[in-house]
Structures are given as structure tokens and as C-alpha cells.
Amino acid sequence: MVKKQLIMEKAIDLFAKQGFEATSVQQITEHCGISKGAFYLSFKSKDELILALIDHFMMQFTADIDYVVKNTKDDEKLFHEFYYTTFNSFLKHSDFGKILMKEQSQSFNKELLIKMQSYDKLYEKSIMTMIDRLYGDEIEHIKYDLMYCIKGFTSTYSHLFLFQNVSVDLDLLSQSLVEKTHILAKHTTIPFISAELVHMGRLPIDDSVTKEQILEVVEQKIEEIEESIEKESLVLLKEHLVEPSLSPAIIKGLLENIRNHPHCKWISYLLRNYYKFY
Amino acid sequence: MVKKQLIMEKAIDLFAKQGFEATSVQQITEHCGISKGAFYLSFKSKDELILALIDHFMMQFTADIDYVVKNTKDDEKLFHEFYYTTFNSFLKHSDFGKILMKEQSQSFNKELLIKMQSYDKLYEKSIMTMIDRLYGDEIEHIKYDLMYCIKGFTSTYSHLFLFQNVSVDLDLLSQSLVEKTHILAKHTTIPFISAELVHMGRLPIDDSVTKEQILEVVEQKIEEIEESIEKESLVLLKEHLVEPSLSPAIIKGLLENIRNHPHCKWISYLLRNYYKFY
DNA sequence: TTGACAAATGACCGATTAGTCATTATTATA
DNA sequence: TATAATAATGACTAATCGGTCATTTGTCAA
Numbered sequence: 001m002v003k004k005q006l007i008m009e010k011a012i013d014l015f016a017k018q019g020f021e022a023t024s025v026q027q028i029t030e031h032c033g034i035s036k037g038a039f040y041l042s043f044k045s046k047d048e049l050i051l052a053l054i055d056h057f058m059m060q061f062t063a064d065i066d067y068v069v070k071n072t073k074d075d076e077k078l079f080h081e082f083y084y085t086t087f088n089s090f091l092k093h094s095d096f097g098k099i100l101m102k103e104q105s106q107s108f109n110k111e112l113l114i115k116m117q118s119y120d121k122l123y124e125k126s127i128m129t130m131i132d133r134l135y136g137d138e139i140e141h142i143k144y145d146l147m148y149c150i151k152g153f154t155s156t157y158s159h160l161f162l163f164q165n166v167s168v169d170l171d172l173l174s175q176s177l178v179e180k181t182h183i184l185a186k187h188t189t190i191p192f193i194s195a196e197l198v199h200m201g202r203l204p205i206d207d208s209v210t211k212e213q214i215l216e217v218v219e220q221k222i223e224e225i226e227e228s229i230e231k232e233s234l235v236l237l238k239e240h241l242v243e244p245s246l247s248p249a250i251i252k253g254l255l256e257n258i259r260n261h262p263h264c265k266w267i268s269y270l271l272r273n274y275y276k277f278y
Numbered sequence: 279m280v281k282k283q284l285i286m287e288k289a290i291d292l293f294a295k296q297g298f299e300a301t302s303v304q305q306i307t308e309h310c311g312i313s314k315g316a317f318y319l320s321f322k323s324k325d326e327l328i329l330a331l332i333d334h335f336m337m338q339f340t341a342d343i344d345y346v347v348k349n350t351k352d353d354e355k356l357f358h359e360f361y362y363t364t365f366n367s368f369l370k371h372s373d374f375g376k377i378l379m380k381e382q383s384q385s386f387n388k389e390l391l392i393k394m395q396s397y398d399k400l401y402e403k404s405i406m407t408m409i410d411r412l413y414g415d416e417i418e419h420i421k422y423d424l425m426y427c428i429k430g431f432t433s434t435y436s437h438l439f440l441f442q443n444v445s446v447d448l449d450l451l452s453q454s455l456v457e458k459t460h461i462l463a464k465h466t467t468i469p470f471i472s473a474e475l476v477h478m479g480r481l482p483i484d485d486s487v488t489k490e491q492i493l494e495v496v497e498q499k500i501e502e503i504e505e506s507i508e509k510e511s512l513v514l515l516k517e518h519l520v521e522p523s524l525s526p527a528i529i530k531g532l533l534e535n536i537r538n539h540p541h542c543k544w545i546s547y548l549l550r551n552y553y554k555f556y
Numbered sequence: 557t558t559g560a561c562a563a564a565t566g567a568c569c570g571a572t573t574a575g576t577c578a579t580t581a582t583t584a585t586a
Numbered sequence: 587t588a589t590a591a592t593a594a595t596g597a598c599t600a601a602t603c604g605g606t607c608a609t610t611t612g613t614c615a616a
Contacts, residue, residue, distance in 0.1 A: 025573085045575080149431075153427075179467065190453055192451050313564060315605095560615090565609080567606105568605105569605085571604090572601105573602070576599080577595105578598100580596105
């Protein structure tokens with residue numbers, strides 16, 4: 001299982017430099033110092049690797065954004081936290097960010113397309129939550145336009161530090177985008193994007209998650225991670241899932257324990273939403 | 279020479295669907311109904327094909343935008359014309375637009391990277407011209423931010439009709455973006471992007487064009503095109519280049535003759551700038 | 557009809573690809 | 587230490603890639 005992570009880390013390096021298709025399995029295994037056969041013990045195919053990478057990072061990203069959006073109490077800081085977290089994630093995992101930008105609209109794989117669309121949908125949902133909370137009904141008619149502009153800002157400005165090697169002041173960048181967002185929200189009058197337009201051309205996605213599915217992910221992670229606090233927290237959460245016995249306060253504390261572990265963010269996200277902690 | 283155009287047209291289809299690297303020369307020649315050898319009579323390599331495609335479309339696009347920016351007299355309509363022309367070009371050549379979006383940051387080829395950056399620079403120049411004309415010194419401190427937002431709008435909203443199969447009202451879209459642009463220009467106070475930031479991380483590009491270079495392109499096009507009016511106009515323009523003999527009015531008229539021919543837009547652009555017609 | 561020239565062909569080349577599997581090395585158990 | 591179970595190897599396959607070139611086909615004027 002630790003081999004799987006090694007491969008993923010080294011593959012990221014190469015994919016970011018050369019792109020997915022231009023990188024061979026041979027190159028990856030050489031970069032890892034393992035044999036070609038060993039690669040196929042961890043992943044059934046090269047495609048499965050890229051899917052795993054996307055899941056690994058997008059789950060963290062989605063969970064981080066969701067946490068910030070739902071746990072920032074101060075309305076004044078909401079968009080700033082959102083922008084900052086978005087850019088910080090891109091910066092922290094800039095290699096993956098590059099892959100994402102490069103391969104974004106590359107429909108070479110239907111499964112990948114559906115995956116990306118489902119994460120994108122969650123991202124849009126978070127943005128809409130913020131817009132509804134800050135501006136309410138008063139901008140009902142232009143709220144999808146605002147959402148689209150916000151998405152546009154994040155992707156456009158990400159290019160700056162992903163593809164041009166410039167170091168940027170994320171705080172200032174976030175400030176300037178918060179201002180732009182507020183300005184657009186207050187003054188825009190001409191709507192262009194409707195709810196229908198947002199959802200058209202999308203593939204239908206089943207995004208309901210059952211207790212059993214969560215349980216499966218939790219059990220898998222328990223095997224994977226080694227840190228004691230996180231592992232014990234997961235075990236307790238798993239037992240509570242099978243047979244509820246803990247108080248909400250304890251649950252919330254356990255979730256907080258695992259929230260910042262890179263491999264637990266997604267579980268934390270799933271459970272937060274399962275237990276309706278927001 | 280007509281074979282070259284056939285290959286380019288058919289290749290566009292496949293590149294848009296599968297991407298550049300995922301499309302083989304074999305596939306292209308089969309789609310054209312020609313042999314593999316015939317392909318290499320028209321293009322020295324597969325790389326040369328993609329470079330030719332990018333030149334072919336980007337020259338048209340750049341020339342169109344430049345014309346609109348320099349020839350729209352009414353300030354009120356300037357940004358509307360700009361947005362409309364941008365989106366209309368993307369829509370008209372949507373297959374190429376897809377390729378552009380897919381392959382944008384793919385640095386698989388240094389020559390391609392430089393090419394794209396030089397066209398991008400021209401696009402940014404056009405935007406800055408509009409900003410300077412409409413808002414002048416009053417927004418000096420945030421003009422690069424505004425430019426970046428405008429670029430962001432065009433690329434973000436292009437996704438709508440390129441990758442989701444939705445038909446959009448380009449006029450309404452342009453209207454709504456004109457409004458957003460004006461709003462941002464009037465109210466933005468926090469600058470983030472500086473002139474240095476825009477030019478950092480860029481490769482140096484030589485964008486001066488000599489008379490000899492223009493002459494070369496003109497002569498080449500004279501051989502290529504068949505339409506009589508355009509051809510004759512080109513011949514006259516060429517003679518005037520070698521030995522000036524025509525009045526400015528005639529030159530302007532000749533340029534107008536060829537302006538809307540897909541293969542002459544670039545020449546028209548080069549000559550307009552050479553004779554300083556703006 | 558002939559011969560000279562150009563256009564077009566597709567079998568072929570060496571390199572590279574994703575993926576397999578018989579074999580070997582390592583580890584755990586008894 | 588002996589045995590069973592697991593992990594890891596890398597030579598191998600079949601397919602495909604971009605690109606070449608001896609050969610064939612087509613098109614002229616003579």
C-alpha cells in the first residue's frame with residue numbers, strides 16, 4: 001500500500017512535466033526505482049493511476065473548500081478564506097494543478113470526465129452556498145453569473161503561479177478578488193447564465209452516499225494509515241457507524257482529529273455531511 | 279497546395295475529438311483518403327502540421343480582433359464588438375477552439391510555446407489599447423487587473439459553447455460582459471497585477487516585421503488563392519511594396535478587398551500596421 | 557505511342573508503447 | 587532450518603507510432 005503512494009508521488013512529477021499521455025509506465029517505474037511488474041501489482045492499468053491521482057487530490061481539495069465554506073463564521077472573511085484556500089491548495093499541490101489544467105477538457109476517458117464533473121459540481125455547490133449566504137435573494141437573477149465569474153477568477157489567476165514561475169502574495173490576490181466579487185454582486189444587472197444553462201450538457205451523476213459506502217472507505221483507510229491518533233479516531237468512528245454509541249461532541253472531536261490528515265480529509269468530509277455538522 | 283488544406287481541415291476534426299498526441303498520422307491520412315506518403319509531401323512532420331494549424335487560425339483571429347479594436351469608432355460599442363468578435367471566432371472555428379483550450383499549456387514543443395505566447399501578447403496588446411482608449415489614466419493602477427479579468431471572461435465563457443453543447447446568444451453574452459467590464463473598471467481599487475507580473479516568465483519574442491517578410495507572405499498567398507478580385511488586389515499591393523506608386527486611398531481600398539478572405543486576413547493585418555492605417 | 561517528369565503509394569523500419577507471466581528473491585511461519 | 591506464501595523482477599509480446607523510400611501511377615509534350 002505504501003508502494004502505491006510512492007508511485008503516485010513520482011508519477012505526479014512526470015505527468016506535470018510531460019503530460020499524462022507523453023509519460024510511459026517505464027519512465028514512472030524507473031523514477032520509482034521499481035520494476036515494471038511491480039507497477040501492475042499496485043495499479044491495474046495506467047488509466048487507473050490517473051484516476052487514483054485525481055481522486056486523491058480532488059477529495060482533499062473538495063473537503064478543504066467545503067470545510068472553509070461551512071465553518072467560516074465571519075461573513076466578511078468568507079470569500080477571502082475561500083479564495084485563499086483555493087489558491088493555497090493549487091500552490092501546495094502545484095504539480096497536480098498543472099496536470100489538472102492540462103488534462104481538464106481532455107475527454108480521453110469517459111470515467112475521468114464523469115469524475116471531474118462530479119467534483120466540479122461540488123465546487124460549484126460550495127460557491128453557490130457562499131453567494132446565497134452573503135447576498136441572499138437580492139441577487140437571485142444574477143447569481144449564476146456571479147458563480148461563473150468566481151470560477152473564472154480562480155482558474156485564470158491560477159495560471160499565473162502555475163505556468164509562469166512567479167511568486168504571488170496570496171493574501172493580496174484574495175483581497176483583490178474579494179473586492180471584484182463584491183463589486184460584481186452589487187452592480188451587475190444583466191443576467192446571462194441561467195440555472196438551466198449551468199446544468200445543460202452535463203452527464204447525470206449519482207452523488208448520494210450510503211452508510212455502507214462510507215464504512216468501506218473508513219475500513220480501507222484504517223489499513224492504510226499508521227499515525228496512531230488518526231487511526232484510533234477512525235476505529236472509533238467506524239464502531240460508531242456500525243452501532244451508534246458516542247455523543248455528538250465526541251464525534252465532532254474525532255472528526256477534528258482527522259481533518260488535517262491528507263488521507264482523511266475525504267472521510268472527514270463524508271462524515272461531516274453524513275452527521276450534518278454545519 | 280490544395281492537399282495541404284484538405285489535410286488541415288480533416289486533422290482539425292480528429293485533433294478536436296482526441297487531442298494532438300492521441301491522433302496518429304495514419305488516422306489523419308485515412309480520414310483524408312490519401313496515403314501516408316502523401317501526408318509527408320505536404321508537411322515535413324506531424325509537428326509542422328499543428329504549427330501550421332495554429333498559425334492559420336491565430337492569424338485570422340488576431341487580425342479580426344485588431345481590426346475591430348482599431349476600426350470601431352463608437353466608444354460605446356468598442357467592448358461589445360470585441361467580445362462579440364472573440365466569441366464569434368471561437369464559435370465559427372469551434373473545433374480549433376477546442377484544440378487551443380486542450381493544448382494551451384502543453385509545453386510539448388518549445389516552438390509552439392513561443393508561437394502561442396506571441397499571439398497571446400498581441401491579444402493582450404489589443405485589450406490594453408481598448409482600456410487605454412476608454413478609461414485613460416484614471417484607472418492606470420488597475421489596468422492590468424482589468425486586462426486579466428477580460429481575458430479570464432473570454433476563456434471562461436468560451437467553455438460554455440465549446441465543451442457543453444449549448445447554443446448561446448452571443449449578443450446577450452457580450453452585453454453582460456461589457457457591463458461587468460465597465461463595473462470593474464469603475465469600482466476596482468485594489469491592484470494585484472503589475473506590468474512586471476504580466477511580462478515575467480515570458481520568453482523574449484521578436485515581433486518586428488520587415489518589408490521583405492511581408493513581401494514573402496504576399497507572394498506565397500498570390501500562388502495559393504484563386505479568387506480574382508483578391509488575387510489582383512494582392513498583385514497590386516505587392517507591386518506597390520516593391521515600388522510605391524499607389525495613393526493611400528487605393529491602398530486602403532485594396533486592403534478592404536482582401537480583409538474578409540480567410541487566407542488574407544493576416545496579410546491585411548500586416549499591411550495595415552505597416553502602412554499605419556489606424 | 558513514347559518518354560520524361562511529377563504525384564502518390566504502402567510496405568517497411570526502428571523505436572516505443574501498455575501490459576503479461578514464468579522465474580526469482582524475500583519474508584513469514586512452523 | 588525447511589517450507590509455504592508473498593513480493594518483485596524484467597524479458598517478452600503484440601500493437602502502434604512517426605517517418606522513409608523503392609515502386610507504381612498519372613500527366614504531360616513531343
